[in-house]
Amino acid sequence: MLLLYTIGIKLYNLIIWIFAFFNQKAAQFILGRKQIFSQIAEKVSPNNQNIWFHFASLGEFEQGRPVLEKIKSLHPQKKIIVTFFSPSGYEIRKNYALADGIFYLPLDSSKNAKRFIEIVNPEMAIFTKYEFWYYYFKALHKNKIPLYLISGIFRKEQIFFKGYGGFYRDILKCVTHFFVQNEESDLLLKSIGLSNTTISGDTRFDRVFENAVAPKQLPEIAAFCAGAPVLVCGSTWPEDEKLLTSLAAKYLDWKLIIAPHEIDDGHIQSIQALFPQAIKFSDLKSQTPGTESQILIINNIGMLSSLYQYGKVAYIGGGFGVGIHNTLEAAAFGLPVIFGPKYSKFQEAKDLIAIDAAKSISSNEELIAAFEHFNRNDESSIAAKKYVNSKQGATEIILSSINL
Known part of the structure; x- marks a missing residue:
């Protein structure tokens, strides 16, 4: 051997x-x-x-x-x-x-x-x-x-x-x-x-x-959000991004921040093709006032853990591939999380589902239902944050x- x-x-x-x-x-x-x-x-x-x-x-x-x-x-x-x-x-x-x-x-x-x-x-x-x-x-x-x-x-x-x-x-x-x-x-x-x-x-x-107690402040992100409710989409893959188009089209009063797992030019361009009106973070400062986009694509590495402070709900990528990425960074800020079906290896994902602070989805219909549930249920946010605090x-x- x-x-x-x-x-x-x-x-x-x-x-x-x-x-x-x-x-x-x-x-x-x-x-x-x-x-x-x-x-x-x-x-x-x-x-x-x-x-x-x-x-x-x-x-x-x-x-x-x-x-x-x-x-x-x-x-x-x-x-x-x-x-x-x-x-x-x-x-x-x-x-x-x-x-x-x-x-x-x-x-x-x-x-x-x-x-x-x-x-x-x-x-x-x-x-x-x-x-x-x-x-x-x-x-x-x-x-x-x-x-x-x-x-x-x-x-x-x-x-x-x-x-x-x-x-x-x-x-x-x-x-x-x-x-x-x-x-x-x-x-x-x-x-x-x-x-x-x-x-x-x-x-x-x-x-x-x-991280949640003392997050790094990101003034450009705060300005982009401008007080609107925000869905933070972390570590997304192409399968996740295709699903997210339905939310962007249906909830125009929400802002979407998409932080993909891979930021090579090809992947960023594929996201832009799905969301033609999106703006890249690298272009955010040059955005003309009055033309603010609904969707922001993060085309750098290292910001995600601080992005969740600006969100109300999180979507975590990877659940249609080998497995979901980090749900705890979002939950620590009190964000209920949504992710795909591949989560069986992650105990925290199972725990969050059990306390109604997370939902696993497999289709557009399930994604919209989960999003609407968390949009009107503040108890899920409280449960997410309490769960993280209790596990220190x-x-x-x-x-x-x-x-x-």
Whole structure:
């Protein structure tokens, strides 16, 4: 199985290398890892008190951020080393001020893991939610470096819990302690003999609460909204955007802010084709007074978490693809949320539906019905905000157990 795993990593790298010729993200994935060890060695000293945080992408970074920032606040002498697997995280957070070094994670191999651990020499490693790299986990274990998984979540369908999943269960044995989101994850780990667990909850609640308390103010957005009710559409994909045309046409007194998941020129142009009267954020300042548009397209990255403060209802994209994106950022501001049918892997989505603070839709008719329900039901807004507030505290539970 280890041979197949190693071949799989090499094959993945080859596929990404081929895609790099015509795909920007794939190109960033390859170019960002060129001479990566020289980059790391230039910025990181193995003699420092280094704490290594690894994140798959941007969502996991925001999830683990409360723990990172609390550690840096309590122990400013410690150096925070951050790695990302995906360009989506690295390219947006490569200048994050509280990290002492931010890098792409070299691909998982025996040689790379050994060299990375030698250069960084972390006193501990903290992984958020998932990503289980065999060689890195083994190298940490061999060097007796504590490895913590925070905001972990497991499902019975995962390979760890199958009869043929022994190789992957072996990877989990390298984790010093699991801080998991729910009881189901705790019981699943115990079912395969891993009792080094704590049900801490999800650190995302701490992060979105902090953001809602002191959001970044966006004067251009406030001016665009001009007191009108606003539907904020976050992380949308083409399937979502096609549905949203029906709302824009039916509710002309509402403003729509569309923040797509991908902002390449082709996608932005496809949104403009659906909404010919829309204006891009980059053109907002040049808009002629008296010609204000109903629809704003956000053609940059990094604003979404602050956009929700201007909304009354949120639509969250991804539910017609691999799964919905972050619903909690909107709920923290008291916005009830609407999303597509692919939400079964997200406990918070199920919870929000149960308290009438969210609805899943599959058609134009269902979208309009959900929108009208939330438009006239203020209790849903109260429930959304109360739910987020009640789930805080994971960061403190984790830090009280980690030996710093």
